[in-house]
Amino acid sequence: MTTKIAFIGFGGVGQALAKLLDERSQSLRNKYGLETEVVAVSDVMKGSIYHPDGLNTQKLLDTVRETGNVENYPDQPGIIKGWNSLETIQNSNADMIVEVTFTDVKTGQPAIDHHKAAFENKKSVVTTNKGPVALAYNELNELAEQNGVFWGFEGTVMSGTPALRMPVTTLAGNEIHEIKGILNGTTNYILTEMEKGQSYDGALKKAQELGYAEADPTSDVEGYDARYKAAILSNYLMGTPVSAEDIPCEGISNITQEMIQQALKENKKWRLLARVTKENGNVTASIKPEKIDADDPLAGVTGSTNAILYECDLAGPILLTGAGAGLIETGYSLLIDIIHYQKQNALAKI
Structure with missing residues (x-):
């Protein structure tokens, strides 16, 4: 079963993960049975785009590199542009939210609200944002468990080094x-x-x-x-x-x-x-x-x-x-979590 992914935030770390998922799609499928499809991106600076049947990851990355805005992605029937982050979380058909926004560590926002919206809509989350885990761990963990979804945050302590x-x-x-x-x-x-x-x-x-x-x-x-x-x-x-x-x-x-x-x-x-x-x-x-x-x-x-x-x-x-840092290393930390999510799903089906 394909895991549909929505990126909330699409800076260097999000793009690094998207590139990893694209370049290693065959080995991820062969080793872990992991198939992913990017269906949405919502970024305060780079715009927003959604298609329920998936977006071409390479075209998406090229569009950001060349124009700085995902809304310049080639038009095709069914594409929706302009949703904010909460609309993307609530209305898209994503199974997994990759939350990599720029977040105020003192308040944990907007990442905490993104987590709540995802869990309440029965969507899993992987993140590298420290704020939600440091400031609202118990509340968010309970909400994720209540809704039967996965929460991964391996990259919050030592990036791609698995400190957790x-x-x-x-x-x-x-x-x-x-x-x-x-x-x-x-x-x-x-x-x-x-x-x-x-x-x-x-x-x-x-x-x-x-x-x-x-x-x-x-x-x-x-x-x-x-x-x-x-x-x-x-x-x-x-x-x-x-x-x-x-x-x-x-x-x-x-x-x-x-x-x-x-x-x-x-x-x-x-x-x-x-x-x-x-x-x-x-x-x-x-x-x-x-x-x-x-x-x-x-x-x-x-x-x-x-x-x-x-x-x-x-x-x-x-x-x-x-x-403890680096775009590829931090992108990899998100991939670790997504692989773990896939393993849990596979075990649940046995």
């Missing part, structure tokens, strides 16, 4: 009593550049030039991005809701070159660490720079790489490293 599904599946049976990690590549890049002698301002400027940091780097350097990811880890892996706003948070903007060099003399390194700890049934979380021993596994993680260490009661410490 890996511990749930391959570490099943373990009690994870602490998760600590480097969950922001921008800050890790800055700190490792400072270890090479760069000033904080110089390292930040270089990170911006390379596209690791935004023009306004506040969310990264003050630890807010990592704080939302810590909330997601607590919600999903520890089974305990922790409000992002309640997580103590300190960034790296006060780290000086002198502090970096002093740590190196002590055979230590500064890293911005997210910690989520479960003790006696209580879960606490924090984000702050920590001076850790040079032989600590996380001290060896350099540049923009992310890493996460799961402290397990049976398996011991398990370290997972990988890219």
